[in-house]
Amino acid sequence: MPHAQPQLADLRRTAEVFNGFTGVDKSWLRLLADTAPAVDLSFAEHRTLLLRWLNSWGCRISYPSPDDPFDSALLLWWQTYGSALPQVSLAGLSDAEITTIARAYESLAAVTVSSRRTLSATAAAKALYALRPDTVMPWDAAIAKALHGSRTGAAFEAHLRLGRSWAQAVLAACPGQSVPDRVGRPAVSLAKILDEYLYVTITMPGGQTNGHRG
Template identity: 45%
Template sequence: MPELPMNQAVLSAAVTRFAQFTRVDEIWDDYLAATGARPDLSRPAHRTALHRWLNLAGCRIRYPKPGEPDPFDTGLAAWWGTWGTALPQCTLAQLTDDDLDLLGTGFAELAATPAALSPATGRARTLGPTAAAKALHALRPQTLMPWDEAIAAHLHGARDHTAYAAHQRLGRTWASRLLQEAGLGPDLDGALKLAAGLGRPARPLPKMLDDYCYLALTVDGGSTP
């Protein structure tokens, strides 16, 4: 798998370039407002807010018609009942190897969770690996990097639980390197100061790293760093 360069200059250039996508910030701000920036999927309104944010972020998870079952709502509520208290409450740089093993399992179960009914067959499709990774980021924005199909394929050659854990491990390496370069600690205060120094104080570090991956691998196809 290809190695991507990562330092403050590289991330700063990506952050500046990505800032042109203002709609991304708008839909994220709406999600934060709907969840009070403290998402809790035991609350129906927060499950609705996550469904809306995922769709606006490109996941295309069908909304049920009136009277139809809602697999997304019931599936996410059940998953949260198991995993809501198990998800790490630390920064990306603070993730432990045990956290990464646990996250791989939680990701796999979330990706396999029913999410929408097919209007043609009536069968439920699963959330899938891209939407699951984005959902986990939305639930722990300072902790977990999302991905898309191109990013996963370029960096890990797969989108299974092992690849997801490897993606967070890569993010941990990058985050630690950036914070050390800036003379900052791995805690939330350090991550927030790094974001402020990059001119994006409201942007979680895991999302800025994803912005970089998106530009380098999804938009540019890996042809530029």
């Protein structure tokens, strides 16, 4: 079952798939380098870099014209939610912190990009991962539908609770060791490794193979 609790061996297998993608971490490492020490959306350049990175991850968001509200809307979202986003590991999230992230997600998904679209659920989840890579397990449409049946804020809250339980179980199975190192994906967090497990077991069999590359 794609939604079964992954074992370390499962994560190794899906890590091998991701390591087989050309330049799998290239755009992620570039984003980290260009925004060091962290993505901070109070900077206009970081907002532009985040959008560019989201498109490298398959979001297909049109770059806004000067008249579009995206940049100012994203800044307003950051001013409202940025300081409230937890800075803990996925395994260490409290119930209250998960609720906070889910509310931020719901608001971010509704941010207006242009007169034709909002940021959307998938891009919002990926953006939250970029902002808190140790904390947020992202999703795409296929994963959200398969596991939770929708992409609402409540569904994303359930997704983070699932990720927390998985992360805790994986860490308990290899105490004192780095899971990313153990599975051969040292450039990313455990939250992302769990997302990769879902991508390989759910999204790829459906034929959508480009949503998390780069």
